[in-house]
Amino acid sequence: MENKNIFIEFSKKLSKKERDFLRSVDISSSSVTVHLETLYKIFEVKEEPKVIELEKLLFKFFSKNIVITDSNLNLKKRFNILNSYFFEKDYVTFEFSSHILNEKIKKILKFKERYSYRFYQEILNSEKNILNISMNNLRDILEIQETYDRFYDIEKNLLKPIFKDLTTIGELDIEYEKDKVGEYKSAKILGIKIIKDYKNSETNDVKPVFTLTKTFKNLFELHSELMEIYKKLKGDSSYISNYHFNSKLLVKIYNIKNDETLVYTYKEFTFKILYRKDLPTIIEIFENLEDE
Incomplete structure (x- = not known):
């Protein structure tokens, strides 16, 4: 898993509720038991009967796996995040895959923002002190090829929350700057420059x-x-x-x-x-x- 040419993706993107759930439990243990009322709040279950609605949401989560490929996108490994879950009285017990105990995968699963995990890997896989990402590559990473005309909106809604994720949950000492043509305010933005901080590394x-x-x-x-x-x-x-x-x-x-x-x-x-x-x-x- 330490190979820098290994890339982690999801068969289907995790929803915000699923990411909230993963942050709320201790996935260091392969087995976790959670009260139904807590799950109703996390997954925002309102329809009655709630337990049936919850099970539908958990089944969607259960169907998602982690896919590991090499730099040529050749499949190396695929495994479930969740191996099983079962209801017992007022509780649900979850059995997680042993593969997610890897530190890198645990952090990827804990990120709040949808695409933080992609930046996290880009940064870890690069040996450069400064990583340049063009606007086209940035749009590909964030899957916003046809949306967000203004960089201001990309930065406010996506980049700033993602970089907060990377520095807090990902524990990366980094910052980014806009790569512009010239220094004036309305200069064309070519992309971003990610700078690996030297403070602790x-x-x-x-x-x-x-x-x-x-x-x-x-x-x-x-x-x-x-x-x-x-x-x-x-x-x-x-x-x-x-x-x-x-x-x-x-x-x-x-x-x-x-x-x-x-x-x-x-x-x-x-x-x-x-x-x-x-x-x-x-x-x-x-x-x-x-x-x-």
């Missing part, structure tokens, strides 16, 4: 190319220092080069809070800034590694 193994520990009176001083560091690293003091770097940094740096870590990636460098208002701020700069 890569930076522990990769040495920074530059480190500075210094106390700053205010954010303006910190901003000015970062601009000077960038000029020295690039060896380029031209207005255009510094303008593009600064335009993206500007918004981020003046929104940073005390004891917060900001990770800002621009072209070949990633800046990691642990800002501390009354203590020395730590600035680390890493050179981005790209696949050959």
Whole structure:
């Protein structure tokens, strides 16, 4: 299951109620017993007799399996999420497949958003520090080829909830940026750039190319220092080069809070800034590694 060329899909997409159910139970155990009243609430059962309506919904869930393929979409394995369920008095006991005890699959089953699992795999399967996803690929992943004309709506309704899923449930240290033609507000959006954060992973193994520990009176001083560091690293003091770097940094740096870590990636460098208002701020700069 650790093979990066393995992809996990569902025979049929899980419904919101099914995902809510999986988050509400402990799937670390192969057998779980749940009270009927709890299930009625999760599956929003209102029609009488409720137990019959619930059984219909559980049967739909029972029919869905996980499909594992290789990078060429060749089938490697297929198995049920739920092996069986049975009613006893006021309870239902569920027997889950032993395959879902895998940590990666458990997280995929716990995601709130419908397509979080696809981004999760894209990120884990990539060895790049920066993952570029074009608008066409983004629409394919989200299955919105014919809907959502505006990127604003894609971001608000899909991307932001998905990335919240990935950072909380998926426990990934990531952020994304819009990949645009130019820096002006109405610039055409080409896709998104997913940046793997260094806070708890890569930076522990990769040495920074530059480190500075210094106390700053205010954010303006910190901003000015970062601009000077960038000029020295690039060896380029031209207005255009510094303008593009600064335009993206500007918004981020003046929104940073005390004891917060900001990770800002621009072209070949990633800046990691642990800002501390009354203590020395730590600035680390890493050179981005790209696949050959």
